[in-house]
Amino acid sequence: MPVITYRDALGAAIREEMQRDDRVFLMGEEVAVYQGAYKVSKGFLQEFGEMRVVDTPITELGFAGVGVGAAMVGLRPVIEFMTWNFALLALDQVVNAAAKMLYMSGGQYKMPIVFRGPNGAALQLSAQHSQAWESWLAHIPGLKVIAPGTPYDAKGLLKSAIRDDNPVCVLEGEMLYNTKGEVPDEEYLIPLGKAELKREGEHCSIITHGKMVLVALQAADQLAKEGINIDVVDLRTIRPMDVEAIGESVKKTNRAVVLEEGWEMCGVGAQVVDYIQRDCFDYLDAPVVRVHQADTPMPYAKGLEKAAKPDLPKAIAAVRKVMYLD
Amino acid sequence: MTATRTEKKRKSDSAAATQQGDPTLNLELLRSMLLQRRFEERCAEAYALGKIGGFCHLYIGQEAVSTGALSMLRPDDYVITTYRDHGPALARGMTPRAVMAELFGRQDGCARGKGGSMHMFDTNTNFLGGHGIVGGHVPIATGVGFAIKYRGGDQVIVCFMGESVVNTGAFHEALNMAGLWKLPCVFIIENNRYGMGTALERASAIHDIYERGAAYNMPRNQCDGQDVFAVRQAVGEAVERARKEQIPTLLEVRTYRFMGHSMSDAVSGTYRPKSELEEYMKRDPITLLRTHMQEAGQLTDEQLQKLDEELKAIVQDSWDFAESSPELPVEALYEDVYADTTT
Numbered sequence: 001m002p003v004i005t006y007r008d009a010l011g012a013a014i015r016e017e018m019q020r021d022d023r024v025f026l027m028g029e030e031v032a033v034y035q036g037a038y039k040v041s042k043g044f045l046q047e048f049g050e051m052r053v054v055d056t057p058i059t060e061l062g063f064a065g066v067g068v069g070a071a072m073v074g075l076r077p078v079i080e081f082m083t084w085n086f087a088l089l090a091l092d093q094v095v096n097a098a099a100k101m102l103y104m105s106g107g108q109y110k111m112p113i114v115f116r117g118p119n120g121a122a123l124q125l126s127a128q129h130s131q132a133w134e135s136w137l138a139h140i141p142g143l144k145v146i147a148p149g150t151p152y153d154a155k156g157l158l159k160s161a162i163r164d165d166n167p168v169c170v171l172e173g174e175m176l177y178n179t180k181g182e183v184p185d186e187e188y189l190i191p192l193g194k195a196e197l198k199r200e201g202e203h204c205s206i207i208t209h210g211k212m213v214l215v216a217l218q219a220a221d222q223l224a225k226e227g228i229n230i231d232v233v234d235l236r237t238i239r240p241m242d243v244e245a246i247g248e249s250v251k252k253t254n255r256a257v258v259l260e261e262g263w264e265m266c267g268v269g270a271q272v273v274d275y276i277q278r279d280c281f282d283y284l285d286a287p288v289v290r291v292h293q294a295d296t297p298m299p300y301a302k303g304l305e306k307a308a309k310p311d312l313p314k315a316i317a318a319v320r321k322v323m324y325l326d
Numbered sequence: 327m328t329a330t331r332t333e334k335k336r337k338s339d340s341a342a343a344t345q346q347g348d349p350t351l352n353l354e355l356l357r358s359m360l361l362q363r364r365f366e367e368r369c370a371e372a373y374a375l376g377k378i379g380g381f382c383h384l385y386i387g388q389e390a391v392s393t394g395a396l397s398m399l400r401p402d403d404y405v406i407t408t409y410r411d412h413g414p415a416l417a418r419g420m421t422p423r424a425v426m427a428e429l430f431g432r433q434d435g436c437a438r439g440k441g442g443s444m445h446m447f448d449t450n451t452n453f454l455g456g457h458g459i460v461g462g463h464v465p466i467a468t469g470v471g472f473a474i475k476y477r478g479g480d481q482v483i484v485c486f487m488g489e490s491v492v493n494t495g496a497f498h499e500a501l502n503m504a505g506l507w508k509l510p511c512v513f514i515i516e517n518n519r520y521g522m523g524t525a526l527e528r529a530s531a532i533h534d535i536y537e538r539g540a541a542y543n544m545p546r547n548q549c550d551g552q553d554v555f556a557v558r559q560a561v562g563e564a565v566e567r568a569r570k571e572q573i574p575t576l577l578e579v580r581t582y583r584f585m586g587h588s589m590s591d592a593v594s595g596t597y598r599p600k601s602e603l604e605e606y607m608k609r610d611p612i613t614l615l616r617t618h619m620q621e622a623g624q625l626t627d628e629q630l631q632k633l634d635e636e637l638k639a640i641v642q643d644s645w646d647f648a649e650s651s652p653e654l655p656v657e658a659l660y661e662d663v664y665a666d667t668t669t
Contacts, residue, residue: 025476051475051476052476056503057499057502057503057506059499059502059503061465061495061496061499062465062468062496062499062500062502062503063465063499063503064465065462065464065465065466065468065469065496065499065500066465066466066468066469066472066500066503067469068465068466068469069454069465069466069467069468069469069470069471069472069473070469070470070472070473070476071469072454072466072469072470073404073454073470073473073474074473075473075476092459092462092496093462093465093466096458096459096462097457097459097462097463097466101455102662102663102664102665103440103662103663104437104440104441104445104447104455105437105440105441105445105447105455105662106435106436106437106438106439106440106441106447106662107438107440107661107662107665108437108447108448108449109447109449109454109455110665111665141663142663142664144664163667164667165665165666165667166664166665166667
């Protein structure tokens, strides 16, 4: 099976969908002439022309709204944010327009739109460029939110997102774009709302998504050497969340760590823990432990940044804690 | 300075208006405007009776803008507006029954009772909504213009907005892209002088706000919004330019709302004196049209009375319809949050 980067997997997903359906177009900053700020849309302008690969001024609120308008009358926009940090400026369109249009029009105006871009911290980008927004977005009824952690998932989920008749927020990762994985040549789709058990084990569950999937898998590898076998549940979709997959895993392992990039307060992990206490209360052998970013803005200084981020040692320590090994 | 300029415009527009001699068309315009007026008078009554809830922003005083502008459109064109949307919805041809049932929050409402006063939507007339966030719908209008161009169509979109919108970032971002990409959009500022209780002069650095179009390389114009013929002429030019040349226009239409900002507000008070309101009410758009028609021998008192009675009956029918329309079952709560994906 071909091995490609996460970046190319995303690009292939959009390209295939644009070839398949001429209502699909890509719009955002630097997507056309510059070939994509992160080169996801390399070659797109040449292949599809400027009407379907549209460079915008730096105007997140504006072009997100352009996408909403185009989706209302039948096109299927893919709106690229250079980062979700900038998309904060566009939240009125994402939350007040895209997420609610079907509902407040009594089911008349569908909103087949994708908002996508990198999410979470990269390296030393400091406070304004290092934030994970999934809990904000997943809070909103009407939105779907996906956070693929591998190239295979990125392609399959993004293709489904583009074909979905609802607004889908796609959280990618600057640190993921260069990661590689097996992606078949033949077409496939991954349904939204389905988690995947990325690793099977009977001792403890790690429930995670996005970039932290790789950390969870590393933790599983390392702990396996000590004879501790981890069930790694990759949510893949944050909203709608695959509650059954969470329950199935925790009922098997009786212990859970919830690992995410974002902050603790009202985070995705808080929601996961709520599902666990509701569905698996009698199965738990230990309190669930959460791993997340420190409750501070992201610092620039290398040492402090490392201290702030969730990482492999923190994930392993959390597993040891729920297993009463320390 | 501003007043003089407006006065001058008004005179020339009035001159154009007197050339409007088509009695059939004029009767249609009068009918449309008077329907909105009679409809909203009953809305105020229904609100007082608790049959309409939430925020309810009446359009009374501005009917020449909706009627004049939308009378220049084709059925396949698009319309989008703010939360002050009952008038434009009716002027676009949505039925009084569907609009009233929506206001009453009933199943037969144009948005199934999910939207209410601020969110009228109708796919049949390409009415893309009343929107509740000041400025939020303007980029959406640019997006509709983009979609028209993308498909190579010759439709246009008319986007109504209040004058307070021009101070938002969304307005600037949206008009810049419409101007940059040459999209078939007609942006109509309904300058009713006040953003809620804040006068234009206290909110905008320039007072002839159509001049903001210069920043977007966009043809721009200003007209009298109480004179339906002046609105028709200005919008007609803009629509033709959008349809034939794909050039957007920024049009400032000077009007006035005769009611409070919403039903919760006093009609006049701390922000505008009663005397000002009375002065503007002398130029009631319906009275102006009616007088024009009567002077031109196009309308007798008898005809007017008959029309008025007919419209009142239509509005009463919409009230009765709304009241008899079923309440939404609780199951409807979770419907329309997500669409079933079919593609």
